[in-house]
Amino acid sequence: MTEASTVSPGAHVAGWRQGVTLAFAGFLPILSILSLAPAIPTIISHFKNVPNAAFLVPLMATTPGLMVALLAPFAGVIVDRYGRRIPLLWATFAYAFSGTAPFFLTDLPTIFASRLAVGVSETFILVIVNALFADYFAENRRRNWITVQGLLGPALGAGSLALSGWLSSVYWNGVFLVYGLAFIIFLAMFAWFFEPAAADRGPGQVGTSTPFPWKTVAAYCGVTLIMSILYYVFLVNGGLAFEAVGTISATRLGVIMGLVSLGVPAGALMFNLLSRRWSIDRVIGLVLMIVGAGTAGMGFARSEATMAAAAVLQELGAGMTVTGLIFWVSRLLAPEHRGRGFGLWTSAFFIAQFISPAIVGTISARSGSILHAFAAMGVLGMVFAVVILLVGKRIPQPVA
Numbered sequence: 001m002t003e004a005s006t007v008s009p010g011a012h013v014a015g016w017r018q019g020v021t022l023a024f025a026g027f028l029p030i031l032s033i034l035s036l037a038p039a040i041p042t043i044i045s046h047f048k049n050v051p052n053a054a055f056l057v058p059l060m061a062t063t064p065g066l067m068v069a070l071l072a073p074f075a076g077v078i079v080d081r082y083g084r085r086i087p088l089l090w091a092t093f094a095y096a097f098s099g100t101a102p103f104f105l106t107d108l109p110t111i112f113a114s115r116l117a118v119g120v121s122e123t124f125i126l127v128i129v130n131a132l133f134a135d136y137f138a139e140n141r142r143r144n145w146i147t148v149q150g151l152l153g154p155a156l157g158a159g160s161l162a163l164s165g166w167l168s169s170v171y172w173n174g175v176f177l178v179y180g181l182a183f184i185i186f187l188a189m190f191a192w193f194f195e196p197a198a199a200d201r202g203p204g205q206v207g208t209s210t211p212f213p214w215k216t217v218a219a220y221c222g223v224t225l226i227m228s229i230l231y232y233v234f235l236v237n238g239g240l241a242f243e244a245v246g247t248i249s250a251t252r253l254g255v256i257m258g259l260v261s262l263g264v265p266a267g268a269l270m271f272n273l274l275s276r277r278w279s280i281d282r283v284i285g286l287v288l289m290i291v292g293a294g295t296a297g298m299g300f301a302r303s304e305a306t307m308a309a310a311a312v313l314q315e316l317g318a319g320m321t322v323t324g325l326i327f328w329v330s331r332l333l334a335p336e337h338r339g340r341g342f343g344l345w346t347s348a349f350f351i352a353q354f355i356s357p358a359i360v361g362t363i364s365a366r367s368g369s370i371l372h373a374f375a376a377m378g379v380l381g382m383v384f385a386v387v388i389l390l391v392g393k394r395i396p397q398p399v400a
Contacts (some may be wrong), residue, residue: 067119076343267319296378
């Protein structure tokens with residue numbers, strides 16, 4: 001079956017090989033966070049005699065995200081100036097190399113430095129992968145492949161957690177072998193990826209046939225920041241919320257969290273269906289309403305069953321969030337602006353990873369309960385949903 005593509009006639013046409021590879025490549029930045037989670041206690045134990053190990057080791061899980069938040073706008077400029085394929089190949093190889101390097105290293109400072117390199121690499125991967133979804137595929141196919149990415153994420157996340165846990169039980173630094181997956185993705189990119197015609201230009205050619213849409217970018221970055229702050233409430237603090245209603249067994253909590261996360265792929269599918277029929281403002285308003293209602297429901301829950309039901313609703317909205325935002329932004333940007341546009345979007349999304357816990361922690365400390373923080377954040381999310389539904393067409397709309 002031939003895939004529709006945005007490249008010019010006579011040029012390469014993207015198909016399932018490019019779509020599948022992009023979907024897997026989009027998981028690499030998530031892998032850098034998830035893979036370390038089961039291994040952190042083991043690594044801390046190994047470096048127990050190293051000063052500040054208890055602080056530095058957990059920081060290794062979040063440092064790549066901080067690098068993304070800081071560097072994504074600059075990566076976007078480079079991508080628009082020098083093209084997609086070559087920077088992506090270098091970034092993916094560097095990600096694989098620096099990701100697996102700690103398996104062969106023995107001192108904590110050097111391992112920490114390798115995590116900084118992972119962060120720089122995944123910054124380029126995120127920006128270019130999202131731009132290539134738009135460069136390679138026309139709207140309907142693009143929607144489908146972004147949905148595939150949303151469906152793959154939970155399955156790959158569960159698999160990587162299980163593999164990371166097993167590897168860390170065999171070797172204290174065995175978890176870093178998980179990053180070897182990136183070498184396979186690099187080979188697939190090398191074999192199948194091509195420079196899209198829209199981005200095919202030599203060094204130094206910025207290719208700005210139209211002015212950069214600063215107002216549009218500012219608008220979707222603002223919406224993204226709000227949505228992602230709410231998105232991270234459960235992702236970071238979900239375990240604490242369940243603990244507040246009496247779920248204290250780690251095994252039981254793991255099972256519950258695994259079950260409620262099934263709402264994520266369901267949400268990705270739900271977005272795919274709704275975005276074909278509804279305008280983008282209605283879809284975004286609905287997503288915020290669902291995530292807000294689920295988060296608020298967790299805040300008002302007083303039993304494990306009610307908490308789990310609200311968490312399923314929240315995860316349904318979470319599955320729509322990332323998929324919906326990427327698809328929306330991809331429709332707003334001309335080819336020559338996709339690198340910078342997605343760079344700024346990526347920065348807005350990842351900055352929320354640090355803002356959200358600070359807000360939740362502040363509300364929790366002042367109110368005396370994590371549940372109060374969930375309730376407050378959820379209600380605010382629903383208020384923003386109503387605002388977006390009211391302003392409607394004032395938010396950036398795709399050009400027909």
